[in-house]
Amino acid sequence: VQYIIDGIVNELTADPNKTFIYMEIAYFKRWWEHRDKTWHNKVRHLIKTQQLEFVGGGYSMNDEATVHYMATVDQFSAGMVWLTENFAGQAEPTVAWQIDTYGHSAAQAALSAQSGLKGMFFSRLHYREYEKRKEDKELEFMWHSTAGNDSIFNSVLYQGYSSPAGFCFEAPCTDPAIVADPESPEYNLPERIDSFLEILRDQAAHFRSGNIMLTMGGNFAFQNARQYFSNLDLLMKYINQNSTLSPPFSLPSTI
Numbered sequence: 001v002q003y004i005i006d007g008i009v010n011e012l013t014a015d016p017n018k019t020f021i022y023m024e025i026a027y028f029k030r031w032w033e034h035r036d037k038t039w040h041n042k043v044r045h046l047i048k049t050q051q052l053e054f055v056g057g058g059y060s061m062n063d064e065a066t067v068h069y070m071a072t073v074d075q076f077s078a079g080m081v082w083l084t085e086n087f088a089g090q091a092e093p094t095v096a097w098q099i100d101t102y103g104h105s106a107a108q109a110a111l112s113a114q115s116g117l118k119g120m121f122f123s124r125l126h127y128r129e130y131e132k133r134k135e136d137k138e139l140e141f142m143w144h145s146t147a148g149n150d151s152i153f154n155s156v157l158y159q160g161y162s163s164p165a166g167f168c169f170e171a172p173c174t175d176p177a178i179v180a181d182p183e184s185p186e187y188n189l190p191e192r193i194d195s196f197l198e199i200l201r202d203q204a205a206h207f208r209s210g211n212i213m214l215t216m217g218g219n220f221a222f223q224n225a226r227q228y229f230s231n232l233d234l235l236m237k238y239i240n241q242n243s244t245l246s247p248p249f250s251l252p253s254t255i
Helices: 002-014 025-033 037-048 069-087 106-114 127-135 189-204 225-242
Strands: 020-022 052-054 095-098 119-122 140-145 150-156 158-161
Touching: 002 020, 002 025, 002 037, 002 052, 002 225, 025 037, 025 069, 037 052, 069 106, 095 106, 106 119, 106 140, 106 150, 189 225
Parallel strands: 020 052, 095 119, 119 150
Antiparallel strands: 140 150
């Protein structure tokens, strides 16, 4: 994890257009405690410029199936208190990020709404419900929780929380890097751009909104942040130049 956060902080510091989200405070807190004030000031600057955003805010991404609601409250309180103590209220999350829990509960939706979060993003749901929502363009919806008189906006991640198939840009993935030099024998820019545009159009066809969120990353991704962002830079540069689609770096709070 230390290599991921080190690389992300450096890449975002070097380019004000880049953004990144972080969820579990337990890991970030451990990294923070082993870094000096120079690193701390970099992080505070990235939060101030809205390049680095904490989502969820809990000490971890809690289970929703067999957990007591007080345990959920306690672990979120621990994470939120740490954020407040270290960032003076500037890093307060605005959305819940329950992307890797196996099932979802009405209590989690109610607690998220009651804590002031504006939306919830999640990934795992029954495949039949997913296909039905995808067909009906209902992957985004308002959850009116039966656990309380609370409602919260929800969005189901389209392809899970990882990068689209074929666009993972570091080990252990074996997806080809984007080569934009036409003099290179490995030049592959046109077909890579076409493949990515196809993915964007497919996803957009199953949402009612004109904005979609395409996640890039995955478990332990961005250990080589420079390599990952370099490929993303090429994708976005040439898509923005040659397509009516315009993917920017963005954050869940801005979707």
